[in-house]
Amino acid sequence: MEAPKKTNEIFKILSKGQFISSNSSNQTIQSLYSIIDQDDNFENLYEYFVHINFVLEKGNEYFYFSRPEKTIDLEKKIEKAFEWIDILDFLKTFHNSFSAGFRFSPSEILARVPTNADLEMKLKKLKYLNKATSKVTNPDILDRILKKLTDDTFIELENEVNQEYKVLSSFDYLEQLILTINIPTETEDEIPK
Numbered sequence: 001m002e003a004p005k006k007t008n009e010i011f012k013i014l015s016k017g018q019f020i021s022s023n024s025s026n027q028t029i030q031s032l033y034s035i036i037d038q039d040d041n042f043e044n045l046y047e048y049f050v051h052i053n054f055v056l057e058k059g060n061e062y063f064y065f066s067r068p069e070k071t072i073d074l075e076k077k078i079e080k081a082f083e084w085i086d087i088l089d090f091l092k093t094f095h096n097s098f099s100a101g102f103r104f105s106p107s108e109i110l111a112r113v114p115t116n117a118d119l120e121m122k123l124k125k126l127k128y129l130n131k132a133t134s135k136v137t138n139p140d141i142l143d144r145i146l147k148k149l150t151d152d153t154f155i156e157l158e159n160e161v162n163q164e165y166k167v168l169s170s171f172d173y174l175e176q177l178i179l180t181i182n183i184p185t186e187t188e189d190e191i192p193k
Contacts, residue, residue, distance in 0.1 A: 003048050004041045006032060014065040015054065018153040019170030022061040023101060025158050036063050059176070061100070061169035081177060083129070087145055088174050090122040099175065102167040103158065106142055113138055 010032050013020060022033045036042055036056075042063075046056045054065045091098045093116070094109050113120045120138075129144045130136045146165065149155040154174060158166040 002044065004035050004038070004044060006035055007045065007048065010036060010045065011049070011054075013153075014056070014063065017065070018151075019059075019168070019173065020063045021153065021168040021170045023166075023169045024153075025156060025166065033063065059170065060172045062173065064170070064173065084174050085178060086122070086126055087148070088178055090119070090126060090145070093119050093122055098167065100167055100169045100171050103164055104167075105163050105165065106139070106146060107163065109142060110138060 009028070010020065013029075013032070020029055020033050020036065022030070022037075024030055024033070036045060042056070042058060049056050049065070053067060055067065057064050057066050094112060095102070095104070098104070113123055123138055123141055126141050126145060127136050129148065130140055146155070150157065150165075153168060154171045155165045155167050158164050
């Protein structure tokens with residue numbers, strides 16, 4: 001098994017918990033996506049990385065690493081999942097077609113907050129993302145959300161002048177995470193409201 005070119009660059013990105021998305025504006029990311037997606041490269045890379053305890057996963061137009069988890073790590077993952085559920089709920093409240101390929105600016109979101117009570121309530125709920133102890137404003141909360149989404153490669157700044165962001169294919173990972181949550185109908189009534 002021969003590792004494809006740029007395996008080290010692929011590892012550097014994916015080992016940070018980031019994604020390699022097909023619709024990234026970054027030419028390097030697009031190139032790495034093409035390399036992984038070529039012929040037998042996915043299988044070869046899978047075999048290569050699994051030996052060092054990283055599992056190369058393929059989503060809908062994106063790649064990422066997963067790892068076997070210990071129970072303690074699973075608890076942290078569940079906490080993180082709750083965080084992502086809150087963020088996704090806020091973004092879908094802003095625009096129900098917020099998904100891969102969607103473009104937006106922070107000013108569009110902030111302009112809708114005062115006119116949409118549900119959106120405002122969900123944004124305020126995300127105040128816990130900011131570690132600051134002083135008064136946190138709506139732009140502060142939104143900046144933190146956008147930084148988190150950008151750092152985890154779910155969105156990217158496409159136009160710095162207009163502050164326009166593009167939602168990447170990897171956003172599907174979050175959507176699929178939420179869709180996998182299944183609450184059986186017989187236990188629905190047992191959940192406290």
